[in-house]
Amino acid sequence: MNFRAGDGKPLNLIRVRGAHAPVKGPVMLVHGAGVRANIFRAPIPRTLVDTLVADGYDVWLENWRASIDVAPNEWTFDQAAVHDHPKAIETIVQKTGWNEVKAIVHCQGATSFILSAVAGLLPQVKLIISNAVSLHPVMSRATCLKLRQFVPLLSRWTSYLDPQWGLGPRGLIPQVLTLMARATHHECDNTVCKMVSVIYGLGHPTLWSHENLNPQTHEWVKHEFAQVPLSFFRQMLESLRAGYTVPVEGYRELPQDVALRRPQTDARFVFMAGRGNRCFLAESQRRSYEALSRYRRGYHSLHVVPGYGHLDVFMGKNAPWDVFPLIQAELNRPIQERS
Numbered sequence: 308m309n310f311r312a313g314d315g316k317p318l319n320l321i322r323v324r325g326a327h328a329p330v331k332g333p334v335m336l337v338h339g340a341g342v343r344a345n346i347f348r349a350p351i352p353r354t355l356v357d358t359l360v361a362d363g364y365d366v367w368l369e370n371w372r373a374s375i376d377v378a379p380n381e382w383t384f385d386q387a388a389v390h391d392h393p394k395a396i397e398t399i400v401q402k403t404g405w406n407e408v409k410a411i412v413h414c415q416g417a418t419s420f421i422l423s424a425v426a427g428l429l430p431q432v433k434l435i436i437s438n439a440v441s442l443h444p445v446m447s448r449a450t451c452l453k454l455r456q457f458v459p460l461l462s463r464w465t466s467y468l469d470p471q472w473g474l475g476p477r478g479l480i481p482q483v484l485t486l487m488a489r490a491t492h493h494e495c496d497n498t499v500c501k502m503v504s505v506i507y508g509l510g511h512p513t514l515w516s517h518e519n520l521n522p523q524t525h526e527w528v529k530h531e532f533a534q535v536p537l538s539f540f541r542q543m544l545e546s547l548r549a550g551y552t553v554p555v556e557g558y559r560e561l562p563q564d565v566a567l568r569r570p571q572t573d574a575r576f577v578f579m580a581g582r583g584n585r586c587f588l589a590e591s592q593r594r595s596y597e598a599l600s601r602y603r604r605g606y607h608s609l610h611v612v613p614g615y616g617h618l619d620v621f622m623g624k625n626a627p628w629d630v631f632p633l634i635q636a637e638l639n640r641p642i643q644e645r646s
């Protein structure tokens with residue numbers, strides 16, 4: 308289902324329904340940087356989407372401007388927070404007739420979505436389950452050093468990085484980075500998997516544990532990661548220095564200290580992190596949980612999941628039994644427990 312962001316950019320929502328009409332209302336899933344809505348539908352026995360549909364939810368997957376299914380663009384959290392997520396939620400409300408929406412958001416989809424929520428731009432959203440990072444990014448010292456060194460250098464020659472260079476690099480920078488990935492990563496023979504680790508942090512690999520992926524998923528990721536703009540990494544560097552997400556475009560809807568102010572939403576937040584996340588440390592989610600809990604004690608939740616990292620909480624072969632029940636429990640928690 309196509310819709311236009313607030314600035315006119317064409318985006319889309321994918322609606323997934325089962326054999327029976329949903330009875331529990333809409334849930335929107337929001338992907339991270341340089342992937343797409345399909346990232347929630349890995350080739351595992353039962354995906355999170357399958358689980359939610361079977362549980363009676365009306366499931367919507369948002370392809371926001373960071374999606375590889377959208378024309379490459381130098382996006383920022385600000386653009387997504389002001390223009391993309393509010394329009395996606397408005398579209399769901401209009402199409403379903405429900406005036407309340409729940410959301411499951413991941414990585415930079417989470418950062419931009421929660422930035423929008425705390426700024427008061429998503430009044431219809433009453434529950435947000437956030438994975439990996441929210442408003443307080445924390446990376447290892449080595450990863451921060453890598454970003455500080457390489458982002459300004461790469462910005463001289465390219466505006467984007469692309470893990471699919473591993474399928475056949477064209478041009479000097481793609482060739483150099485592909486050779487670097489092959490020379491420094493020997494944990495598997497999937498060059499796209501290696502490129503993902505080079506681009507998004509430090510780790511062998513960075514975004515998942517190979518032990519958690521079945522062979523089909525490890526092959527499938529070759530086509531699920533593509534262009535990511537350096538504009539994202541530059542904004543992330545500023546946010547890492549500040550200790551919280553920093554708007555960079557001067558939108559009046561997003562004051563510079565919006566991440567530090569009292570949130571302009573009554574939504575309940577569930578912060579989730581894989582204990583072994585090598586992209587954003589689990590400390591990221593603990594800091595966001597503590598920051599928001601200052602305003603409403605006992606209202607929000609924090610879950611650190613052992614045995615998982617960044618994306619394998621959704622793509623892992625055992626995630627339907629290890630992780631999805633936790634997500635379901637939070638989605639189905641009675642309203643009175645949140646009052």
